Amino acid sequence: MEEVGTGLLDRLDAMQRVAASAPGGPLLIVAGPGTGKTRTLTHRIAYLCAELNVFPEHCLAITFTRRAAEELRHRLDGLLGPVAEDVTVGTFHSLGLAILRDNAEAAGLPNDFRIADDAERAAARAEAGDDEAGYSALLRKQGMVDLDELLTLPVALLRDDRELVERYRSRWRWIFVDEYQDVDAVQYELLRLLCPADGNLCAIGDPDQAIYSFRGADVGYFLRFSQDFTDARLVRLNRNYRSSAPILAAAVQAIAPSSLVRGRRLDPARLDPEAPLVGRHAAASVADEADFVVRTVDELVGGLSHRSLDSGRIDGRSTTLSFSDIAVLYRTDSQAAPIVDALSRANIPVQKRSHDRLRDRPGVMAIARELRHASGLDGALPARVRLAGQLLAERFATPTLDGSGGVRPEDVRTAVDLLTPLARRCGDDLEMFLSQLATGAEVDALDPRAEAVTLLTLHAAKGLEFPVVFLIGAEDGLLPLRWPGSTPDDDAVAEERRLFFVGLTRAQDRLYVSHAARRVRHGSERDCRPSPFLDVIDPGLFERLGDSAGPRRPKDRQLRLI
């Protein structure tokens, strides 16, 4: 446990300290990328509990992804020690699930209700036809809810029951929401019910990183925070601790035409005069672009780790680069394959972060059901998952007892493997395991310790940081994304620009932007122009790289791993 007390706030800069130690009441922290939002949020919770005698069990911290929730929990543990366990940390979906579990009967659900998987939802839809209430009734009859209902049902419950509202308001007197710019209508209503207009709500976010409007998120809730909540206090964080000055300058210029933050300032805390410019590569083709990435990764991991022996550190950071320091970001999933192929051919380990949900893989929900019902199973979760898989497999062997639900034995084996990492992370907490599964835990969760180059979409990269970032496919049609025959409207272009901004601001030390002159899109090869988003960046911030150099033969990397 880290030292608490005044030392706690010493680790923050002046404005972060103002935010972390602000008194109760509505508080909006508007903060750009890399300004230390999570750091400030966790320190605020720790400060309130350690210094102002706020009970940890009165605190509710909400984030949007399971991964962000885990990160928050981890940092709180470090700051507060064991009492951090009493802080409720979760996603909106897990919060909804917890409220429903507490009030299953009032919501007309059996105590052991569960979340329908895709096949079950599709079956209910097919049976109900156009009848939307009929669909819910069918699910309900089978003791199931769907994912959207994890939010709509608690909202309906609370809307009709003031007493219940008061109960939750006295339970969670301090509410913290990260990435508030991505709140949607139902989530917003849930918050309004849980938190009075003058309540202790601390919302943190960056309107310029609002990238989920296609999923119903509405940055308008962020922009009108001070109308919705009484006497809201506003704190801005302007110092960026993440990126080198040239990277930050390029990012700030890139967002300027669409910025939703009046008087946006983002000052570099890092002022290394030697910081490299943003590398820009004009590739002839997709294959050429992939070669550029391979070549550069090869140089960086080889070159820098040797140089670090004498130079040691750049700007306070170690210059020893390993593959896990490097990320390749792209707009659409289909851009990953050529890069994965090229890196793999060069023996460079890669991990691709998938958006696929575990629950959608065959066999996964069958194992979850088995775990819930066979409460004879105990011990650590990974072992229980294996056992549940065995029980299912045995059932296949007994044709009269068909509990397989159309799942094949080989699916069960794969599902056990897929579920094991999540089971390991949840220790022996079955409820946490099942609720993470229900609320969208992903396949092959990103392992930050994996010694591999990370590939991920711009959307998935939000909130993360890497010493080295490649943003590939910076072309008109991909950034902004355009479908044949359609022209994105101004709002859509602005959101694409924000996505570009999110991508640029993931980089700490080195950023490379590339575009190909020809690319297969929508089934045919087309000429591509560089992204118009690049045009607003001062050309002096770019260094043109290696347009003519051919690929080099990769060396044996095993020797270089550290």
Ligand code: ATP
């Ligand atoms: P994003 O908008 O991309 O999610 P963020 O505002 O959440 O960014 P963080 O990820 O919390 O930013 O912080 C960015 C980096 O800056 C982290 O590496 C963090 O440790 C570092 N940092 C933040 N505040 C400070 C500080 N006061 N002193 C030193 N480093 C800091």
Ligand code: MG
């Ligand atoms: Mg963040």
